[in-house]
Amino acid sequence: MLDYDFMRTAFVASGLAAVLAGTVGFFLVLRGQTFAGHALSHVGFTGATGAILFGLSPLAGLVGFTFVAGIGMGLFGEKLATRDVAVGMMLSLALGLGLLFLHFYTAAATQATALLFGNVLGVDSSALLTLAVLAVVSLVALAMIIRPLIFASLESELAEARGVPVRFVSVAFLAIVAVAVAECAQIVGVLLVFTLMVGPAAAAQNFSRRLIGGMVLAAGFALAEAWGGLTLAFYTDWPTSFWITALSGLVYLMSLAARFQVR
Amino acid sequence: MSALEFDHVTILLGGRNILTGASFQIEEGEFVGMLGANGAGKTTLMRAALGLVPVASGAIAVLGRPATRGNSQIGYMPQNRGAITSLRLTGWDVVAASAIGARFGFVTLDKATRREIDWALEEVGARALARRSIGELSGGERQLVLLSQALIGKPRLIMMDEPLISLDPAHQKDVVDIARRICDNLKIAILFSAHELNPLVNAIDRVLYLGGGEAVIGAVEDVVTGPVLSRLYGAEIEVVRVRNRYYVMAGDVDVERDAHRHDDHAHSHA
Numbered sequence: 001m002l003d004y005d006f007m008r009t010a011f012v013a014s015g016l017a018a019v020l021a022g023t024v025g026f027f028l029v030l031r032g033q034t035f036a037g038h039a040l041s042h043v044g045f046t047g048a049t050g051a052i053l054f055g056l057s058p059l060a061g062l063v064g065f066t067f068v069a070g071i072g073m074g075l076f077g078e079k080l081a082t083r084d085v086a087v088g089m090m091l092s093l094a095l096g097l098g099l100l101f102l103h104f105y106t107a108a109a110t111q112a113t114a115l116l117f118g119n120v121l122g123v124d125s126s127a128l129l130t131l132a133v134l135a136v137v138s139l140v141a142l143a144m145i146i147r148p149l150i151f152a153s154l155e156s157e158l159a160e161a162r163g164v165p166v167r168f169v170s171v172a173f174l175a176i177v178a179v180a181v182a183e184c185a186q187i188v189g190v191l192l193v194f195t196l197m198v199g200p201a202a203a204a205q206n207f208s209r210r211l212i213g214g215m216v217l218a219a220g221f222a223l224a225e226a227w228g229g230l231t232l233a234f235y236t237d238w239p240t241s242f243w244i245t246a247l248s249g250l251v252y253l254m255s256l257a258a259r260f261q262v263r
Numbered sequence: 264m265s266a267l268e269f270d271h272v273t274i275l276l277g278g279r280n281i282l283t284g285a286s287f288q289i290e291e292g293e294f295v296g297m298l299g300a301n302g303a304g305k306t307t308l309m310r311a312a313l314g315l316v317p318v319a320s321g322a323i324a325v326l327g328r329p330a331t332r333g334n335s336q337i338g339y340m341p342q343n344r345g346a347i348t349s350l351r352l353t354g355w356d357v358v359a360a361s362a363i364g365a366r367f368g369f370v371t372l373d374k375a376t377r378r379e380i381d382w383a384l385e386e387v388g389a390r391a392l393a394r395r396s397i398g399e400l401s402g403g404e405r406q407l408v409l410l411s412q413a414l415i416g417k418p419r420l421i422m423m424d425e426p427l428i429s430l431d432p433a434h435q436k437d438v439v440d441i442a443r444r445i446c447d448n449l450k451i452a453i454l455f456s457a458h459e460l461n462p463l464v465n466a467i468d469r470v471l472y473l474g475g476g477e478a479v480i481g482a483v484e485d486v487v488t489g490p491v492l493s494r495l496y497g498a499e500i501e502v503v504r505v506r507n508r509y510y511v512m513a514g515d516v517d518v519e520r521d522a523h524r525h526d527d528h529a530h531s532h533a
Binding site for chain 1: 339340341343344346350352356357360361363366367368370396
């Protein structure tokens with residue numbers, strides 16, 4: 001399987017995206033902002049289709065749009081990012097706009113499928129380099145804010161009183177989420193970003209009572225699911241994204257069973 | 264030097280006067296209970312001392328220095344707990360998160376910090392509780408674990424915002440007793456806000472009563488009287504004292520209990 005160049009690239013690309021998505025997703029779940037993450041991926045769809053329409057790289061459109069939207073969401077405050085109706089409206093509006101862009105760009109059926117459901121086997125070496133740089137930068141940025149982020153996520157009032165710049169931390173975090181969403185969308189598509197960002201993180205929080213341990217577990221689950229999905233796709237010829245969602249669902253179900261058995 | 268000093272402080276919030284030229288002092292090592300109707304400004308007063316709410320005029324001093332954000336000499340226990348009650352994380356991890364949570368960059372828990380966390384948990388008798396999930400603890404047990412956070416960083420003033428809310432009487436007594444012990448053993452001043460005076464009355468040194476923009480501090484028997492409270496509430500108040508229990512009545516309604524149950528009604532007192 002690893003004799004093929006495109007498979008090696010796919011393993012590296014999905015590995016990078018999975019580790020980033022699992023780690024960032026852990027905090028997204030901890031903060032109760034999973035829906036905001038989902039909405040960001042739809043904004044990414046608008047960005048990517050817009051970029052295609054104007055002859056730019058879809059990856060650039062994806063990253064650029066989610067990044068700006070992430071910062072915007074953060075600036076509007078925690079309340080917006082956790083308000084279902086506002087986020088839901090933004091999400092559907094973004095998806096609708098993306099559809100309009102696709103409509104103008106007529107020969108787009110395969111592009112659309114790749115954006116919506118991912119195309120990990122189509123990642124070329126220049127895209128791989130971009131993904132690697134973005135993943136490293138995001139993980140370093142996350143490491144820099146990790147302690148204030150945890151504190152503000154658990155007890156925002158106390159964190160504020162202790163002098164943590166809660167608003168800045170929130171904006172910085174959503175900017176990192178935006179990059180993770182864009183990475184993830186390359187692998188499983190904008191519609192299935194949940195599967196790598198939220199599934200492994202939610203499962204990890206069911207399995208583990210610890211913070212750092214849970215975060216590592218979330219990254220580990222995401223990595224195992226991404227690579228497992230690729231391997232299964234190689235041998236069955238079914239879509240990679242399907243296998244990743246199936247594994248993600250399975251791990252989450254197991255975590256639920258483990259959690260309620262313990263009780 | 265006072266642990267906390269308000270000097271003619273006026274605070275405006277949302278176009279409303281929360282405090283109007285209020286002055287009082289809390290001495291070092293003193294245990295003060297803070298009372299007042301909902302909306303009287305108990306939380307706002309604490310947030311102002313933390314430097315989170317600006318004062319319109321007057322000055323607030325904490326241990327002789329002007330109030331600023333992130334003052335490590337204040338331990339704080341906010342009322343609003345948000346999502347923490349549904350988490351599976353251990354109490355120890357939650358306390359640790361607060362202990363090093365104000366620092367950016369690559370920060371690891373060093374031995375000294377771990378020891379301080381264990382010490383703080385030991386002081387409030389929550390060492391064993393902290394090994395369990397914060398979400399699985401009862402309200403009273405969780406309150407003890409969270410109280411330990413206020414001890415970290417060697418504060419000289421601890422402010423606890425309604426720590427007794429929705430606790431059963433036995434746990435209320437635990438929290439009050441531990442606060443008294445912290446005050447005595449560690450010589451830390453404590454400002455402890457509550458809806459009802461009675462759970463606190465035997466433990467506190469003095470009472471700080473808020474109402475109508477005013478703040479009155481003094482011994483319980485001097486402050487919790489009909490004339491003083493009538494002025495603070497802006498309504499005819501009668502205080503009935505049975506042994507060492509106080510009932511604050513407006514007509515035939517028990518004001519403190521009423522404030523506890525009917526949030527929006529009580530706002531009209533403020």
